Amino acid sequence: MSAAPANMTAIEIIQWGGPEVLQACRRTTPQPGPGEVLIKVAAAGVNRPDVMQRKGLYPPPPGASDIPGLEIAGEIVALGDGVGVPAVGSWVCALVTGGGYAEYCSAAAALCLPIPKGLGPVEAAAVPETFFTVWTNVFERGGLRAGESVLVHGGGSGIGTTAIQLARVFGATVFVTAGSAEKCRFCERLGARAINYREEDFVDRIQTLTEGKGVNLILDMIGGPYLQRNLSCLAVDGRLVVIAVQGGAKAEINLLPIFLNRLTLTGSTLRPRSVNEKAAIANALRQNVWPLLESGQVKPVVYANYPLVEASEAHSLMESGRHVGKIVLSVV
Structure with a gap:
């Protein structure tokens, strides 16, 4: 069972439109399903598909959360059935099919990777999607x-x-x-x-x-x-x-x-692919790219970091085209 509260703060899309349609709300905290973990989100990356979803041009795949957000970093607080690794208390970054703009988000255990040594949660949240x-x-x-x-x-x-x-x-x-x-x-x-x-x-x-x-x-x-x-x-x-x-x-x-x-x-497009397909990519990253991140040879570029409740401002920046690299939302 989860130690998380029953409800959480999240950002929802109240209607299709501009950045102003992103509004803070209270939602029921998700519970991890079989093969999933629940993550207390510290930071969430902002990506172009989030903007498209906000405009009604990129609907979530069946079963995915309607809350935007495709990549997160944070601490695992609960495990779904069949999950032994990663353990509760592990700090990870994860690729998700939605739900990242929130205090808690469920993720497939197979798509969770340890936060690379030397990176904090904000930088780690800028890694998975790209x-x-x-x-x-x-x-x-x-x-x-x-x-x-x-x-x-x-x-x-x-x-x-x-x-x-x-x-x-x-x-x-x-x-x-x-x-x-x-x-x-x-x-x-x-x-x-x-x-x-x-x-x-x-x-x-x-x-x-x-x-x-x-x-x-x-x-x-x-x-x-x-x-x-x-x-x-x-x-x-x-x-x-x-x-x-x-x-x-x-x-x-x-x-x-x-x-x-x-x-x-x-x-190709990434979001609708199966967990098994994406897990194969995660394994390749762990083997080939994680050592480069931990040695500093490769590093995510974070241009701006906004509080979660300022998601609309983050989207305005993304659409302006002024940024270089990634935009991140801090949840804690």
């Missing part, structure tokens, strides 16, 4: 290898800053696009070659920087408007991985570059 996403899309689906090159769109985002660091530490050359000189400078400090897409054509710039060869992999969040241009940036046997459609989901393209250069177009 690191799970980057690992599965850049290294598993995208197959990035040492000596290859990758172009990451949105280099200043949480996904972007994570992808830069991981690709670099695993031996790849990294190019990014970003929308301001400040963001470009930050990405360059992380080890990327940055292209200000507001001032330069990224296709021309990539061709120049790679001496006409193109890049081996592209991680794209824009979608339709960038599709043909992305294909023009790829080297022979290049791979394009699309993980979001912020610019739109549809495009009309010329298929010839795919045939002629043996290109691969793929994509």
Whole structure:
């Protein structure tokens, strides 16, 4: 049984709309189901899918909480049936399907990872969503290898800053696009070659920087408007991985570059995947990435930290595009 109180403070979406529709409320504290743990949340990450959910464009999968929030860090206070590890009292960060903007949140035990040594809860809460996403899309689906090159769109985002660091530490050359000189400078400090897409054509710039060869992999969040241009940036046997459609989901393209250069177009989304699928990613992160976080070779970039009850302000910042890296809500 849980030692948590019967009720908790949470942030709910009272209707579809702007940041102001995020309102503090009192909810029944969840209880962990079989294979789950209950976490007393210390901090929760804010992500673009939360904004989409708030607007009514990204509904929770069946059975998930309607409370937004896809990543948390905190202390385990109760175990569901069949859970022995992690134990009560363990401090973890976890990927969840919803419910993160709250004082308590249930999570699959298999998706809980120990907070890396040297990180506090705020930094740890900025890890799961972006690191799970980057690992599965850049290294598993995208197959990035040492000596290859990758172009990451949105280099200043949480996904972007994570992808830069991981690709670099695993031996790849990294190019990014970003929308301001400040963001470009930050990405360059992380080890990327940055292209200000507001001032330069990224296709021309990539061709120049790679001496006409193109890049081996592209991680794209824009979608339709960038599709043909992305294909023009790829080297022979290049791979394009699309993980979001912020610019739109549809495009009309010329298929010839795919045939002629043996290109691969793929994509994925994380939230609806099964616990077993996500657990495999968690295990890969524990083995390949956690040592890098604990040694300081890779570090989450936290731009701003708001109290939970100021979730609407956090969403306003995210939609402004001013931030670099992650935005986090502190619950305690």
